[in-house]
Amino acid sequence: MTTREDEAGRNRRAELLGIAAGLFAEKGFKNTTVRDIADASGIQSGSLYHHFDSKESMVDEILSTFQEELFGSYDQILDSVDDARTKLERAVQVSFEAIDRHRHEVAIFQNEADYLGAFERFAYLAERNAQSRAVWITLLDDGVRSGALRADLDIELTYRFIRDTVWVAVKWYRPGGTLTHEHVADQYLHILLDGISHG
Amino acid sequence: MTTREDEAGRNRRAELLGIAAGLFAEKGFKNTTVRDIADASGIQSGSLYHHFDSKESMVDEILSTFQEELFGSYDQILDSVDDARTKLERAVQVSFEAIDRHRHEVAIFQNEADYLGAFERFAYLAERNAQSRAVWITLLDDGVRSGALRADLDIELTYRFIRDTVWVAVKWYRPGGTLTHEHVADQYLHILLDGISHG
DNA sequence: ATCCACACCAAGCAAGTGCTTGGTAGGGTA
């Protein structure tokens, strides 16, 4: 009942969720057993059910918490007064930052969205997907309209290429390695905006 | 023993493998049960073991057969007398063609390479990965050396971006839809080579 | 007519799955 106890409880929850997120990202949701999570946490599998209703509710909490934060960042960009090109650049940068700071969550979303999306409980995943598409399409449309981007772009395909290439980086990017997420974002924007061909 | 029986046997094998590939691609290898495959094939789960040793040997056959074909195509490109830019374009085109013709196989490789690669039996997956990297790095190096590509490219990052964006298209590309794989390859090469920014 | 290989079925086993149950040690509260 006291504040101290609540905090202790929350910390333990967060700790267990972090361990679960790492396993879900590495091995997949279905392929990670409750016993795996318990072993990695140093407790018995049954004890997890003191903190969580089910394995499903663990991913649920992991994904929804992360997405709330991510889309908050996107909204800030859309609401800003920057020009179209700057907004596009910031959206790419924010995405690579998310990969840097929340790689487990990003990986889980990338790998499990299709499977989990089939359950009613995870219907919000499809909504977030549509929301994400809306963000990028808006940025690209504004870019073309303002003259910052080529007028002959296939917007839909361009959106898919950006989305895919950004998020799939979670498969190889490792924070603390030789590459910073800022550097990766810069290089990617250079390729995306200017191409790789000479002149 | 006769040729006719062999052919019938092989056709049935291929048919069952095709069904299995579709399920593995859609639901994941571990997440697809032997009973799922049997149900989709209209037989009992035990009957699959008349044709195959194990579930593992099914993916094995699916992946190794596909990779043999794909890398044959890459080798043809490397051995050709085309200039560097043409080779790069053809490699991209061949990859999108593979997505068009073997989407299940591509999807399985993309999704399961990490998991399966941990087993000795699938060590060849890591080798193929290295081989693929060698192909792209060669193409990019030649491109820079010949002046077709920008000299300031981060080759390693560029390779990752190309690889990721090409193969991840298997997640949304559907043969027989409004987009042909040739169109997608063209658009992608346009973005990759010239960028999306105006002028 | 007999044989036989092939493709399949019906039943079930051992291991692993998510989750439940009844209980306990320990620290804070009244």
Added chain:
DNA sequence: TACCCTACCAAGCACTTGCTTGGTGTGGAT
């Protein structure tokens, strides 16, 4: 002291998993 709450354990239940076993019907060859 008596009480309660939190975080955990030990055991196990119902179900699913990959795979095995012994058997059956059928079509072609002899």
